[in-house]
Amino acid sequence: MTTTENVEGRSMDVYLASPRGFCAGVVLAVDIVELALKKYGTPVYVKHQIVHNPIVVAETESKGAITVDEVTDVPEGSVVVFSAHGSPPSxxxxxxxxxxxxxxxxxxxVxxxxxxxxxxxxxxxxxxxVGHRGHQEVIGSTGQTDMTLIDEREGIDVPEFEEGDAEVAVLTQTTLSVRDTAAAIDKITERYPSALVRNDICYATTNRQEAASQLAEVAEMVLVIGAQNSSNCNRLKEVAESYGVASYLINGPQEMDSRWxxxxxxxxxxxxxxxxESSVAAVIKAIDPKNVIYVGQGDENITFxxxxxxxxTQKTAGIHTGTRR
Ligand code: SF4
Structure with a gap:
């Protein structure tokens, strides 16, 4: 059973995280594709999904973007946008x-x-x-120079460098779990106490995880709206689950199960x-709650x-950039 049948009509309150949804980096990436289409005409190729969401990708494709997996898939002489996750020099x-x-x-x-x-x-x-092997951002970051990847899902195996007490710098993927990353960094600094540790988990990831923690304290179940291949969506689900609260990651109301x-x-x-935000609005509409109560620190005010x-192009086309949701 994967319908919203019997969800409407139940007496529920929705606790809605704030902030949630688009960050400044995603707004920038989507604006870039739209403006590239205005400036260069169709098609504009996009290497890797511009952001990890099928609705956003479909919308850019409906305007003339073509998403490809590799640079070698782009015809010679074309225009290509490299996705928000970052790309290796190769x-x-x-x-x-x-x-x-x-x-x-x-x-x-990034x-x-x-x-x-x-x-x-x-x-x-x-x-x-510290990052997740195979994620597009990690592919881009590890391509920049020699580095050792620790994927905490595989166990925290701190490398022994030949130089023994080498000077060590620790970087992180921007969309990791704040809590799991802290555990990995503790292990690394146990072995290399003077390691230079950067906090690269971005403001959007941190703020959404903090709001998800607050949600888990008041809600009996947490729905994370987004795509299965979105790193930061999966981390939000894990945050809620770490409070012992059932959590489901869904693209929209069509994936809800009334038994939940x-x-x-x-x-x-x-x-x-x-x-x-349209995906969130569709879920709320399907639930048809008695009340919607906001939880968290509120909106962010960051643009790139x-x-x-x-x-x-932005000025002449008069496209209002930097604020979409
Ligand atoms: S690094 Fe953070 S702000 Fe940038 S695109 Fe990723 S989630 Fe958004």
Missing amino acids: DHEEAKRRNLTVIDATCPL TRVHNEAKKYAREGKKIIL FNGITRVGITSGASTP RLPAELQA
Whole structure:
């Protein structure tokens, strides 16, 4: 049974996390695709899903974007946007070989991790990245320079460097669990007490996890709205579960199961940094709650600048960027 049947009509309150949904990096990436389409016309290729959400990807594709997995899938001489998660230098090199016009939609907070990695490598430090193997952001970050990846899901295996007490710098994927990352960093600093530890978990991840913790304290069940391949959505679900509260990650009301709501009167709802607000609104509409009560610190007020090559297009096209939800 995967319908909303019998959900409507039950007497429930919704506790709605704030902040939730789009972060500044996602807003920037989606704006970049839209402006690239205005400036260059269709098609504009996007390497990797622009953000990890099928609705957002489908919307950009309906306007003329074509999502591809690899740079080698982009026809020579085309325009390509690199996704918000960041890309390894090898992708930029391949783009040059193929004579592509590249617009880089890497979130500035991911670019900061790349820059830190290159700086510490120049300084001769050994770099450890705490992140999830295979995630697009980790592929981009590990491509920047030599580094050792610790994926805490596989166990925290702290490397022994040949130099023994090497100078060590620790970087993190931006969308990790604050709690799990702290455990990994504790293990690393036990072995390398003078390690330089950067806190790269971004403001959006931190704030959404904090709000999810608050939701789990008041709700009997938490729905996280977003995609299964979204790292930060999965972390929000884990945060709620760590409080002993049942939590489900769904794209929208079509994936709700009415049995989840048996005996439930307080439903928590949050959404990941790549989830459009329309998906959240659809779930609330399906639940049809008695009251909607906001939980958390409230909205964020952060925006990132468009790449220089698109700023003029933004002005002439009159597209209102930086605020979509
Ligand atoms: S989740 Fe954080 S790092 Fe990722 S795009 Fe959003 S602001 Fe940037």
